[in-house]
Amino acid sequence: MNLNKILNLSVDCVVFGYDTNTKSLNVLLIKRYLESEKGSKILVDDYVLTGYHVYENETLDESASRVLKELTGLSNLYKKQFKAFGDPDRLKHEKDLIWVEHEKFNLRTITVAYYFLLKTEEVDLKSNKNEAKWFPIGDLPDLGFDHEQIILEAYEDLKIKCLSEPVIFELLPDKFTINEVQDLYQSILQIEIDNRNFRRKLINKKYIIPLDEKQIGVSKKPAQLYMFSKDIYDKMFQKNYLINI
The missing domain is CATH 1.10.10.10 (Winged helix-like DNA-binding domain superfamily/Winged helix DNA-binding domain)
Known part of the structure; x- marks a missing residue:
């Protein structure tokens, strides 16, 4: 299988889940953590959306579904591609530059954003290797890159969508x-x-x-x-x- 990455094209996935106990709409985020080589200093410690480069032999939809499955183990979920994010400075905040250098990212990476709807109880967080965690949409942690903007724009799109289609039943x-x-x-x-x-x-x-x-x-x-x-x-x-x- 050809797994050559397109180095300046990625997908990012906003995963929405609803908790019927707390009555809160939540976003699934993963931990981003990096220490200095000698481990004496924390360089990056925040959260990001799950995402990855698109492979040369994949469609964008296939990339998003692959990334989502790697995070949650789930497939065939409701998903919507809602926007591409290509600001030249989207990866250039100080902590992001440290991460980009460590991961050898292309500084001019354009990401295509999707959101997924699922039931929070379907995701097993205990055995998740990415330290994934649910956060209420109104109480997001410190986020990397432009991921706060991506989440908020996904949320606005979801508000419109839930008034015209029965997508909320994906969350219940x-x-x-x-x-x-x-x-x-x-x-x-x-x-x-x-x-x-x-x-x-x-x-x-x-x-x-x-x-x-x-x-x-x-x-x-x-x-x-x-x-x-x-x-x-x-x-x-x-x-x-x-x-x-």
Whole structure:
């Protein structure tokens, strides 16, 4: 297999996951750490998105899927290519220059950014070799390169996307309550939604299927569970808002 890298072209992956317990939209980041040769000084200590060079025999989509699988072990997830980042100075902050020299990166690397949607519980962080960690979108750590900009632009794109397509169901368990859907919309859009209005609109959607099941293991009154039917949605899909909030 030809694994020759295109030295000035990479992909970066913004991995979004939603935690139904904390009701927070999170981003999966990996540790970037470098000490001096004698180990007496920490040169770089922050977090970055997962990403890598594109191989000569790959499409951009194939590169992004490969990088995502290497990080999470997962494939066939929702992904969207949303922008290319090519500012001449995007790798030239002081700590980034140290990292670039150590890793022999091309200073004029252009990256094509994707975002992925998955369920946080699907990722095994305990055995992750990259020291991956979830961070709330509103509480990001110190980031390398231009990755804060990439994350925030991915987030803005996701806000728009979740109003026109049912992508939020990629972030929820297969069986969910109406309140969990509402909490997720509120977390992404950073707005308050009228509960009664939202519930009425959602349960009237033919692709939201009520199940003969209720929550288990909750201290309060268990709520009705529902599931999303992609088959029904695809059959009736029209280019309009999923839910008018």
